[in-house]
Amino acid sequence: MRKSEIRERILEYIKYFFDERGYAPTVRDILKGCNVSSTSLVQYHLNVLEKEGQIRRDPEVFRSIQLVERNVREVPLLGTISAGEPIPVVDADTWSNRAEETLRVTTDIVGGKGDIYALKVKGTSMLDALINDGDVVIMEAAQTAEDGEMAAVWLKNEQEVTLKKVYREPGRIRLQPANSEMKPLYTGSENIEVQGKVVAVLRRLDR
Amino acid sequence: MRKSEIRERILEYIKYFFDERGYAPTVRDILKGCNVSSTSLVQYHLNVLEKEGQIRRDPEVFRSIQLVERNVREVPLLGTISAGEPIPVVDADTWSNRAEETLRVTTDIVGGKGDIYALKVKGTSMLDALINDGDVVIMEAAQTAEDGEMAAVWLKNEQEVTLKKVYREPGRIRLQPANSEMKPLYTGSENIEVQGKVVAVLRRLDR
DNA sequence: TGTTCTATAGAACACTCGTTTAACAGGAGG
DNA sequence: CCTCCTGTTAAACGAGTGTTCTATAGAACA
Numbered sequence: 001m002r003k004s005e006i007r008e009r010i011l012e013y014i015k016y017f018f019d020e021r022g023y024a025p026t027v028r029d030i031l032k033g034c035n036v037s038s039t040s041l042v043q044y045h046l047n048v049l050e051k052e053g054q055i056r057r058d059p060e061v062f063r064s065i066q067l068v069e070r071n072v073r074e075v076p077l078l079g080t081i082s083a084g085e086p087i088p089v090v091d092a093d094t095w096s097n098r099a100e101e102t103l104r105v106t107t108d109i110v111g112g113k114g115d116i117y118a119l120k121v122k123g124t125s126m127l128d129a130l131i132n133d134g135d136v137v138i139m140e141a142a143q144t145a146e147d148g149e150m151a152a153v154w155l156k157n158e159q160e161v162t163l164k165k166v167y168r169e170p171g172r173i174r175l176q177p178a179n180s181e182m183k184p185l186y187t188g189s190e191n192i193e194v195q196g197k198v199v200a201v202l203r204r205l206d207r
Numbered sequence: 208m209r210k211s212e213i214r215e216r217i218l219e220y221i222k223y224f225f226d227e228r229g230y231a232p233t234v235r236d237i238l239k240g241c242n243v244s245s246t247s248l249v250q251y252h253l254n255v256l257e258k259e260g261q262i263r264r265d266p267e268v269f270r271s272i273q274l275v276e277r278n279v280r281e282v283p284l285l286g287t288i289s290a291g292e293p294i295p296v297v298d299a300d301t302w303s304n305r306a307e308e309t310l311r312v313t314t315d316i317v318g319g320k321g322d323i324y325a326l327k328v329k330g331t332s333m334l335d336a337l338i339n340d341g342d343v344v345i346m347e348a349a350q351t352a353e354d355g356e357m358a359a360v361w362l363k364n365e366q367e368v369t370l371k372k373v374y375r376e377p378g379r380i381r382l383q384p385a386n387s388e389m390k391p392l393y394t395g396s397e398n399i400e401v402q403g404k405v406v407a408v409l410r411r412l413d414r
Numbered sequence: 415t416g417t418t419c420t421a422t423a424g425a426a427c428a429c430t431c432g433t434t435t436a437a438c439a440g441g442a443g444g
Numbered sequence: 445c446c447t448c449c450t451g452t453t454a455a456a457c458g459a460g461t462g463t464t465c466t467a468t469a470g471a472a473c474a
Contacts, residue, residue, distance in 0.1 A: 004451085021265070022273045024230060026431055038453050043433070045451090058228070062431055062460070063270040066229045104313050109411065127386055130337040130410075150412045179334055203337075203408040204316060205357045211421085233461060245423050250463070252421090269430070269461055 007045050009034050011054060014065055024065040073110060075103040075118045075138060081152070081161060082122040105138070109200055116140050116199055128177040129163040135203045137163070139196040150178065150198040156191050163198060214252050216241050218261060221272055231272040280317060282310040282325045282345060288359070288368060289329040310343070316407055323347050323406055335384040336370040342410045344370070346403040357385065357405040363398050370405060 013033045017025040025033065027042045036042055046065070049055045058064040103118050110116055121135045129150075131137065137152075145151040145166045153175060154161050164175035164185065173192055175185040220240045224232040232240065234249045243249055253272070256262045265271040310325050317323055328342045336357075338344065344359075352358040352373045360382060361368050371382035371392070380399055382392040 006451090021271075022263075023268075023271050026269075027433090028431065036452095039432085040434080040454080041452055048450095056229075057432095060432060060459080061230075064228075064230050064432095105316070106311050106313055109312070109409065124387055127337065127388060130334065130339050132337050132385055178339055180331055181334060198412050200412060201408070201410040202316060205405050205407060213421090234463090235461070243422095246462085247424080247464080248422055255420095264462095267429080267462060 004045070004048075006034070006036070007049060010036075010042070010045055011049065011067070014055065015067055018067070024063045026063055073105055073107055073116070075105050075110065075116055077103055077118045077120065077136070079119055080122040081119040081126075081137060103136070103138075105200075105202075109202075110138055111199065118202075126163050128179050128182050130178045131163060131201055132203065135201055137198055138200040138202065140199050142197045143194055145194045145197055152195045152198065154193040154195050155187065156193065157187075161195065166192075166194070211252070211255075213241070213243070214256060217243075217249070217252055218256065218274070221262065222274055225274070231270045233270055280312055280314055280323070282312050282317065282323055284310055284325045284327065284343070286326055287329040288326040288333075288344060310345075310409075312345070312407075312409075316409075317345055325409075333370050335386050335389050337385045338370060338408055339410065342408055344405055345407040345409065347406050349404045350401055352401045352404055359402045359405065361400040361402050362394065363400065364394075368402065373399075373401070 010030055013030060014025060017029060017033065027039050027046070030036065030042045030046075031039055034042075046055065046057065050057055054067070056066045116138055118136050118138050121131055121133060121137060124133050126132075139152060142151070147167050148165055150163060151166050152161055152163055153166065162175065162185075164177060167174040167176060168189070169186075171188075172186050173189050175187065175192075177184065217237055220237060221232060224236065224240065234246050234253070237243065237249045237253075238246055241249075253262065253264065257264055261274070263273045323345055325343050325345050328338055328340060328344060331340050333339075346359060349358070354374050355372055357370060358373050359368055359370055360373065369382065369392075371384060374381040374383060375396070376393075378395075379393050380396050382394065382399075384391070
């Protein structure tokens with residue numbers, strides 16, 4: 001199945017329509033919205049999209065089109081993060097079974113791609129990352145980080161995790177706190193192990 | 208309008224149906240699902256629910272019922288917050304019309320009640336509240352704060368807003384930074400003006 | 415006792431909308 | 445050249461569905 005410009009448009013329109021109105025468009029809504037000239041042409045493309053797994057429909061049910069990729073993600077809360085211990089390793093098993101709790105978060109906040117999970121911060125050891133006791137960090141599994149990305153870094157000598165921006169420099173690694181008033185930490189590249197990238201930080205104050 | 212057992216059931220069924228299927232039920236779905244015996248009875252109760260503001264419908268559009276109380280809230284981003292200027296005053300007008308942008312956030316994070324709005328933080332003046340340049344704070348309109356609540360406080364003498372936990376003490380007010388390593392600020396109660404309560408802090412690091 | 419409001423029932427109307435069918439054009443490949 | 449696949453058009457069927465209308469009944473109230 002090769003990509004088709006009109007199908008992309010239809011897919012985009014379905015998303016737009018749902019965001020705007022809160023329910024799915026009909027075949028004829030799509031017809032008007034995408035400047036298509038025949039209901040059966042829309043039907044044809046919808047069938048293709050359904051076969052591709054991009055949408056789901058219930059036969060004969062009006063307005064039952066649903067995008068398979070959704071607006072809200074379920075993020076598993078997999079444990080805690082504190083200075084003294086490495087963050088939990090995520091594999092298929094922990095990811096699906098060991099979740100204490102599930103956080104429902106919009107893709108506005110966490111983006112749409114990649115396996116992500118959440119950790120609750122224990123203690124105040126990450127104040128220099130502007131992260132407080134009780135905050136929740138949303139992580140993406142990763143073994144490396146690009147320059148400037150905020151990552152969870154395991155410092156082997158210190159036996160500590162820390163959340164810092166990572167920069168490669170000649171002969172050393174610079175770990176920069178989010179708090180611009182604080183000084184960076186320098187260490188050798190053999191001393192660090194990236195355990196994940198920080199995607200977002202969530203702090204709830206009302207309860 | 209007094210509460211009606213059947214309307215409660217209908218409301219619950221709409222939620223159940225939507226969670227289950229991803230789209231709203233028709234009048235006749237509700238009829239079957241709630242053991243009601245007439246479409247016009249369903250219609251009658253739907254009209255009441257709509258008048259009560261519990262649901263929203265588009266006339267003549269199939270499956271357009273939506274629960275007004277949602278899983279996702281639209282939070283208007285009303286402006287910026289920085290040390291040097293008071294935060295924008297919210298009234299019905301600003302709330303509905305002046306939003307630069309709308310943030311979609313789950314009720315998991317911001318709770319379900321009260322008028323809330325979002326402000327983008329400009330500058331690093333709120334580092335002591337563990338809030339960085341570019342973070343988004345979600346606020347609830349309020350003129351007062353209970354002891355221990357995080358609030359946006361306007362300091363009259365200093366001509367500054369600051370985000371602190373507020374504690375009333377004999378003859379003075381203690382303003383406690385979120386960062387437990389920092390010292391509190393003391394001031395007279397006549398010097399402060401609570402402009403809102405902080406409901407949540409949002410930080411996005413991926414982009 | 416009449417009036418009004420809420421709650422209910424059954425039936426019917428008219429439009430909406432998923433689906434089907436038949437037909438045609440262009441390109442790819444043998 | 446023929447065949448197959450994708451993309452397209454037009455028209456129509458018939459079930460799904462929001463809506464409306466009429467009628468009934470009990471409760472509250474004056």
